[in-house]
Amino acid sequence: EPEVTQTPSHQVTQMGQEVILRCVPISNHLYFYWYRQILGQKVEFLVSFYNNEISEKSEIFDDQFSVERPDGSNFTLKIRSTKLEDSAMYFCASSRPQQGANTEAFFGQGTRLTVV
Amino acid sequence: AQSVTQLGSHVSVSEGALVLLRCNYSSSVPPYLFWYVQYPNQGLQLLLKYTTGATLVKGINGFEAEFKKSETSFHLTKPSAHMSDAAEYFCAVSRTGANNLFFGTGTRLTVIP
Numbered sequence: 001e002p003e004v005t006q007t008p009s010h011q012v013t014q015m016g017q018e019v020i021l022r023c024v025p026i027s028n029h030l031y032f033y034w035y036r037q038i039l040g041q042k043v044e045f046l047v048s049f050y051n052n053e054i055s056e057k058s059e060i061f062d063d064q065f066s067v068e069r070p071d072g073s074n075f076t077l078k079i080r081s082t083k084l085e086d087s088a089m090y091f092c093a094s095s096r097p098q099q100g101a102n103t104e105a106f107f108g109q110g111t112r113l114t115v116v
Numbered sequence: 117a118q119s120v121t122q123l124g125s126h127v128s129v130s131e132g133a134l135v136l137l138r139c140n141y142s143s144s145v146p147p148y149l150f151w152y153v154q155y156p157n158q159g160l161q162l163l164l165k166y167t168t169g170a171t172l173v174k175g176i177n178g179f180e181a182e183f184k185k186s187e188t189s190f191h192l193t194k195p196s197a198h199m200s201d202a203a204e205y206f207c208a209v210s211r212t213g214a215n216n217l218f219f220g221t222g223t224r225l226t227v228i229p
Contacts, residue, residue, distance in 0.1 A: 004159070031214065043160070043206060043219040056216055091159060095214035103148060103167050105214040107160035 002026040004108035021077045023092030032075045033093040122220035135194040139207030149190040150208040
């Protein structure tokens, strides 16, 4: 069964360093998303991406964050200069409209980012 | 504005007993409603969703949920709990479907043998 895959599963980085989280969405999907979950808190929407541009983003997704689809398969989240509070589980998701409606997002297993 | 409230961060039930996980939402427009499950060390898996039409929706693994507009609720139920149901369950709401989901804080379900 097709699935969203994320690498790495766990990444440790020093504060101030750049980090890139990688995702391979399901191959025929058209919409791509990043969410994060700080330990003990809600899963929060960061950004959605469609047709090679950001379609929606939350207040969390500030100038330190960027997304890219560098080729036909990968979807990346870059954090330019990590802060301690960026430590979280980051989930990638993708979806494809069916019968005219875009209603089901498929999530990856997540990348746990630890900023030290 | 949208939000989701899940009552009870932890719920314990005996194997074979009814599972009831509560979710209340607020939304300024007719919502899309979802339940996701997260097993240990795995991603979020869609259990079921309400978009339009029938208010009682059936999902995978014997779960179902009923959309009650008057109560702004979308509680998740299963008649008989199984050990394999032990997981974290998240209710989510969206204005537009799969995009920009607002999640609740989650309910950890423990099934006691």
